[in-house]
Amino acid sequence: MSVIQSKVADILAGGNLGEVVNDFSLQIASANGSGSQTSNMVLVRALFRMGIPVSGKNLFPSNIQGLPTWYTIRCSHAGYVARQPSAPVVVLMNPETAIKDLAGLESGGVCFYPDDLKIDLSRQDVTYYPMPVKQLTSVPEVPRHLRTYIGNMVYVGVLAQVLKIEMSALEAALDWQFGGRTKLVNANLPTIKAAYEWAAANITKRDQYRVERMNATAGYMLVDGNAAGGLGSVYGGMTVTAWYPITPSTSLADEMSAFASTLRRDPDGKANYAIVQAEDELAAIGMVLGAGWAGARSMTTTSGPGISLMQEFLGFGYYAEIPAVIWDIQRVGPSTGMPTRVSQGDLFACYYASHGDTKHICLLPGSVNECFEFGWRSLDIAEQYQTPVFVLSDLDLGMNQWMTKPFEYPTEPINRGKVLTAEQVEKNGFRRYADIDGDGIAYRTLPGTNHPRASYFTRGSGHDADARYTEEPEKYRGNLERLRRKIELSREHLPAPVVEMTAGAKIGIIGFGSTDPAIIEARDTLTASGVQTSYLRIRALPSAASVVDFVRSHERVYVVEINADGQLRLILQSDMPELAARLRPVCMLDGMPFTAAWIIGQINSQEQK
Amino acid sequence: MATATVAPSKLNLIGLDKSDYKGNPSTLCAGCGHDSISAQIIQVAFELGLKPENVIKLSGIGCSSKSPAYFLNRSHGLNAVHGRMPSVASGAMLANRNLTAIGVSGDGDTGSIGLGQFKHIIRRNVPMVYVIENNGVYGLTKGQFSATSDEGQKLKYYGDNEYPAVDLCMEAIVSGCGFVARSFAGDPKQVRPLLKAAFSFNGTAVLDIISPCVTFNNNPDSNKSYEWVRDHDSPLHDISFVPVREEITVDYEPGETKAVTMHDGAKIVLKKLAGEHDPTDRMAAIMLLERSRTDNVLTTGLIYYNPDRDTVQDSEGMVATALALLPDEKLRPVRSTLEKIVASLC
Ligand SMILES: Cc1ncc(C[n+]2csc(CCOP(=O)(O)OP(=O)(O)O)c2C)c(N)n1
Ligand code: SF4
Ligand SMILES: [Mg+2]
Numbered sequence: 001m002s003v004i005q006s007k008v009a010d011i012l013a014g015g016n017l018g019e020v021v022n023d024f025s026l027q028i029a030s031a032n033g034s035g036s037q038t039s040n041m042v043l044v045r046a047l048f049r050m051g052i053p054v055s056g057k058n059l060f061p062s063n064i065q066g067l068p069t070w071y072t073i074r075c076s077h078a079g080y081v082a083r084q085p086s087a088p089v090v091v092l093m094n095p096e097t098a099i100k101d102l103a104g105l106e107s108g109g110v111c112f113y114p115d116d117l118k119i120d121l122s123r124q125d126v127t128y129y130p131m132p133v134k135q136l137t138s139v140p141e142v143p144r145h146l147r148t149y150i151g152n153m154v155y156v157g158v159l160a161q162v163l164k165i166e167m168s169a170l171e172a173a174l175d176w177q178f179g180g181r182t183k184l185v186n187a188n189l190p191t192i193k194a195a196y197e198w199a200a201a202n203i204t205k206r207d208q209y210r211v212e213r214m215n216a217t218a219g220y221m222l223v224d225g226n227a228a229g230g231l232g233s234v235y236g237g238m239t240v241t242a243w244y245p246i247t248p249s250t251s252l253a254d255e256m257s258a259f260a261s262t263l264r265r266d267p268d269g270k271a272n273y274a275i276v277q278a279e280d281e282l283a284a285i286g287m288v289l290g291a292g293w294a295g296a297r298s299m300t301t302t303s304g305p306g307i308s309l310m311q312e313f314l315g316f317g318y319y320a321e322i323p324a325v326i327w328d329i330q331r332v333g334p335s336t337g338m339p340t341r342v343s344q345g346d347l348f349a350c351y352y353a354s355h356g357d358t359k360h361i362c363l364l365p366g367s368v369n370e371c372f373e374f375g376w377r378s379l380d381i382a383e384q385y386q387t388p389v390f391v392l393s394d395l396d397l398g399m400n401q402w403m404t405k406p407f408e409y410p411t412e413p414i415n416r417g418k419v420l421t422a423e424q425v426e427k428n429g430f431r432r433y434a435d436i437d438g439d440g441i442a443y444r445t446l447p448g449t450n451h452p453r454a455s456y457f458t459r460g461s462g463h464d465a466d467a468r469y470t471e472e473p474e475k476y477r478g479n480l481e482r483l484r485r486k487i488e489l490s491r492e493h494l495p496a497p498v499v500e501m502t503a504g505a506k507i508g509i510i511g512f513g514s515t516d517p518a519i520i521e522a523r524d525t526l527t528a529s530g531v532q533t534s535y536l537r538i539r540a541l542p543s544a545a546s547v548v549d550f551v552r553s554h555e556r557v558y559v560v561e562i563n564a565d566g567q568l569r570l571i572l573q574s575d576m577p578e579l580a581a582r583l584r585p586v587c588m589l590d591g592m593p594f595t596a597a598w599i600i601g602q603i604n605s606q607e608q609k
Numbered sequence: 610m611a612t613a614t615v616a617p618s619k620l621n622l623i624g625l626d627k628s629d630y631k632g633n634p635s636t637l638c639a640g641c642g643h644d645s646i647s648a649q650i651i652q653v654a655f656e657l658g659l660k661p662e663n664v665i666k667l668s669g670i671g672c673s674s675k676s677p678a679y680f681l682n683r684s685h686g687l688n689a690v691h692g693r694m695p696s697v698a699s700g701a702m703l704a705n706r707n708l709t710a711i712g713v714s715g716d717g718d719t720g721s722i723g724l725g726q727f728k729h730i731i732r733r734n735v736p737m738v739y740v741i742e743n744n745g746v747y748g749l750t751k752g753q754f755s756a757t758s759d760e761g762q763k764l765k766y767y768g769d770n771e772y773p774a775v776d777l778c779m780e781a782i783v784s785g786c787g788f789v790a791r792s793f794a795g796d797p798k799q800v801r802p803l804l805k806a807a808f809s810f811n812g813t814a815v816l817d818i819i820s821p822c823v824t825f826n827n828n829p830d831s832n833k834s835y836e837w838v839r840d841h842d843s844p845l846h847d848i849s850f851v852p853v854r855e856e857i858t859v860d861y862e863p864g865e866t867k868a869v870t871m872h873d874g875a876k877i878v879l880k881k882l883a884g885e886h887d888p889t890d891r892m893a894a895i896m897l898l899e900r901s902r903t904d905n906v907l908t909t910g911l912i913y914y915n916p917d918r919d920t921v922q923d924s925e926g927m928v929a930t931a932l933a934l935l936p937d938e939k940l941r942p943v944r945s946t947l948e949k950i951v952a953s954l955c
Contacts, residue, residue, distance in 0.1 A: 294933055
C-alpha cells in the first residue's frame with residue numbers, strides 16, 4: 001500500500017492520522033481583484049511571525065478583475081521556499097475554477113470552501129470544511145460595499161483555527177499589512193476573529209495538517225525582490241531614473257520612488273534625484289543614456305517588451321560608452337507572452353542587445369538580498385566600465401514574498417569611474433577613447449567641465465581615440481577590440497559565482513536567479529537518494545574563469561534555467577567550446593517557477609541515458 | 610532693421626573670440642541651408658557670450674543632425690540615434706540642470722521617426738533650444754519624402770507626395786510649447802534674434818527653420834526651396850533681441866512695437882510688419898498657422914510665446930545643484946536609515 005493509499009484508508013476508517021507539521025503548501029484560489037491579496041499576505045506574514053520558514057507566490061493572470069488567480073503559501077520547517085508541484089490544502093474562493101481546483105487536489109488533501117459554493121463534493125478521499133462566508137460578513141458591522149473584500153478574512157480566521165495559526169501572529173501581521181492604520185485593522189480583524197471562533201465551535205479537525213511555532217525566522221525579513229532592488233538603487237546613489245510601466249517591473253520603480261522620497265531629499269524638501277515616467281521604453285533608455293552621459297547615476301526598469309524597444313539605444317550606449325543600469329524583471333515572451341508569468345528568457349536579448357557586435361555586462365541576482373546588493377553595485381559597475389549594465393531579475397524573485405537576511409549596508413564606497421576634472425585635463429590633456437591604463441576603459445569628462453579642452457563629441461558612428469569621426473577600418477577595428485577587451489576584463493571583477501563543491505561528485509549543476517531555492521532542495525533530495533552533486537550559481541555575465549574550472553571538474557553539468565532554448569547553456573558553451581558537450585539542458589518554459597521535483601526528474605532521466 | 614548692438618571689440622563679454630565658437634569644417638553639400646544655420650548659431654553664441662563649456666549640443670540622425678559637429682567645438686556634443694535626441698537631451702538636463710542645451714534635428718528626425726519624443730519633450734518643458742532644420746526631405750538617405758513635405762510636392766525619384774504635411778510649429782503649440790518660432794535659413798537677420806531669444810527662454814524653445822536641401826529639394830515649386838521661400842515669406846514682424854544688460858535703443862514709433870520680457874530680463878522687441886498678431890495669444894497663433902497654410906504663404910517670426918510653465922526640473926522638485934555633481938554623502942543615505950528600514954520589514 002502506498003503512503004497515499006494508507007492515508008486514505010486511515011481517513012475512511014476514521015483512524016488516527018500521522019500529523020504533518022510545518023511542511024506543506026496551501027493554495028488559495030480566488031478571482032483577481034476580489035481583494036484576497038491582503039488576506040494572503042496576512043497569512044504569509046503570520047506564519048513568518050510564528051518563526052516558520054515560509055514563502056508566498058502569487059500566480060496571477062494579466063487582468064485587473066475577474067480572472068482566476070492562485071496564491072500559494074509554503075511552510076517548510078526545513079527552510080525550503082521553492083514552489084511545490086501541488087498543495088494538499090486548498091481554499092476554493094473562486095467558483096469559476098472550483099471544480100478544477102478540487103479535481104486537482106491530491107488524495108488525502110483538505111478543501112476549504114464557502115458553504116454556498118455549488119459544487120459536487122462527492123470525492124471521498126479529501127477532507128471538506130465549509131465556511132459560512134456570507135453569514136459572517138452579512139452583519140451590520142461590515143459595511144455592505146466591503147462584504148466581498150472582507151469575506152476573504154473569513155478564510156483567514158477559519159484556516160487559522162484549523163491549521164493552528166496563532167491569533168496574536170495574525171494580529172501582528174494585519175497591523176503590519178495596514179502599516180499600523182487602526183481604522184483598517186479594525187475593519188478586518190473582527191471578521192477574522194468571528195471566523196476563528198466560529199471554526200472553534202463548529203469544526204472538528206479531521207485532517208493532518210497544522211503549523212506550530214518555531215524559531216527559524218528570527219533575523220530574517222519578508223520582502224520582495226523589486227522593493228529590494230529599488231531600495232538598493234536608492235543606496236547606490238541613483239540620481240536619474242526614467243521608466244515606463246510594465247508588469248512585473250513597475251513595483252521596482254514604485255518602491256524606489258517611495259524610498260527615495262523619504263531618504264533622498266534635502267531638508268527643504270528638494271529631491272536629490274529625479275524619477276520620470278517616460279512616454280515609452282525607447283524614451284526611457286534615451287533619457288537614461290543622456291543622464292549617464294551628463295554624469296548622473298542613471299537607471300531604468302523594464303521587462304522583455306521594453307528591452308526589445310531599447311535595442312538600438314543599447315548598442316549606441318555600448319559603443320559611445322555611456323554608463324546606464326537597466327533592470328529587466330523577466331516575464332514570459334516572446335512578444336506580450338504571458339505577462340504575469342515568470343521566465344528567464346531575456347539572457348540573449350540583454351547579453352547581446354542591439355545590432356552589431358555587442359556583449360553587455362549582466363548581473364544575475366539570485367535572492368532578494370542580491371537584488372538589494374546589485375541595486376547599488378550595478379551603478380558602480382556602470383560608471384566604472386562606462387557601459388550599459390543589465391540586472392536580470394524575474395517576476396518570481398521580483399514580485400513574490402521571500403524570507404531574506406537583512407540587507408547589508410553597501411560594503412564599498414561609491415565608485416564614479418574614470419572622470420577627469422578640469423585640473424586633470426589641464427595637467428594631462430584628454431583623449432576620450434585612448435586606452436591609457438591598458439584595461440580598455442578610457443577617461444571621460446562630463447559636460448560642463450570648465451576647460452576648453454574638456455569637450456568631446458559623442459557619437460555612435462566611427463570614432464578615433466580622440467572621439468573624432470572616422471571611417472578608417474583600422475581605427476574602427478581597434479576601437480571594437482578595445483571595447484571587447486574592456487568587457488572581457490570585467491569577468492573577474494563582477495559578482496563571483498557562488499560555488500558549492502561536493503568531493504567526488506561527478507554531476508555539476510549550474511543555475512542563476514530565482515531557481516536557486518528549487519536547486520537547493522533538489523540537491524538535498526538527490527543526495528538523500530545517493531546522487532552527489534556540486535552546484536555553481538552564476539551571478540554575472542561574462543562569467544568568471546571559475547565557471548570553466550567547475551565544468552572541467554565534473555563529468556556532466558546540468559544548466560537549469562527557465563527558458564525553452566537553454567540560453568545560459570548556449571552562452572557558456574560558446575565560452576568553453578572544448579567542454580560544450582558536458583553541458584546539458586534542464587530548461588523549460590511554461591510560466592511557472594521551477595519545482596525541485598521537476599529538476600530532479602530531469603537530472604535523473606538524463607543520467608539514465 | 611534694428612538689431613541688438615554687438616560689442617565693437619573683437620572679444621565678447623566673457624573675453625572669447627568668435628573663433629572660440631567654431632566647429633569642424635562642414636561636410637554638407639555646398640549651399641545647404643543647414644550650414645547657414647550653423648553659422649548663425651556660432652554668431653549668436655558669440656554675441657550672447659555663452660560659455661561654450663557650459664553648453665551641450667545634441668542631435669539625432671540626418672544631414673541636419675550632423676551640424677553640431679560644425680559649431681561650438683568647446684562644447685560637449687552628442688549625436689544620438691534617429692529621432693531620439695529629445696530623450697537624450699531630457700536625460701542630460703535632468704542630470705545637470707545648469708547646462709545650456711541646443712538640439713539640432715531635421716524634419717524627418719523630428720516630424721517622422723521622432724514626432725513622439727518631440728511632443729513629449731515639449732510636454733515636459735525641458736529647457737533647451739530645439740532647432741529643426743526643415744528641408745521637407747530626407748537629405749541623408751537621398752531624397753525621400755518627409756513628414757513636412759507638402760502635399761503634391763514632387764521629388765526626382767519618388768514622384769508626387771500624396772499626404773498632407775505635418776506643421777511642426779502647430780504640433781509644438783498644441784503640445785504646450787511656450788516658445789514657437791519659424792524662420793528661414795536664408796534670413797540670418799531674423800534667425801539671429803530668434804535664436805538669441807530662444808537661448809533666454811526657460812523651457813523648450815522650438816525654432817522651425819526652413820533650410821533648403823540644394824541637392825534633393827530645391828526645385829522652385831517646392832515650398833522648402835530658396836526661391837519659393839523668398840517669394841512667399843511673410844515675416845510677422847521685425848525682431849530685435851535686447852539682452853538684459855542693454856537699454857532698449859531701437860527707434861520704433863510708439864504703438865507699432867510690442868516688447869516681451871523674458872525670464873532673465875532680456876526683451877524681444879517686435880515691430881509689426883504684416884497684419885495683427887499677438888504672439889501671447891495661443892488661439893491666434895493656431896489660427897495664424899492655419900491661415901498661412903490655406904493662403905500658401907510662409908509666415909515667419911515669433912509665432913507663440915508663453916513663459917508661464919514650470920520646467921521639468923521644477924516640476925520634479927529637484928535641487929538647484931546638478932544631480933551629476935552631488936557629493937557622495939547626498940547620494941547614499943547613512944547606515945542608520947537602512948537599519949530602520951530593515952527593522953520595519955522583519
Ligand atoms: C532607425 C533608423 N532608421 C533609418 C535611418 C536612416 N536615416 C538616416 S537620416 C534619415 C532621414 C533624415 O532626414 P531629416 O531628419 O529630414 O534630415 P536631413 O538629412 O534632411 O537634414 C534616415 C531615414 C537611421 N539612421 N536610423
Ligand atoms: S543632401 Fe541636402 S540636406 Fe544633405 S547636405 Fe546636401 S543639401 Fe544639405
Ligand atoms: Mg530633412
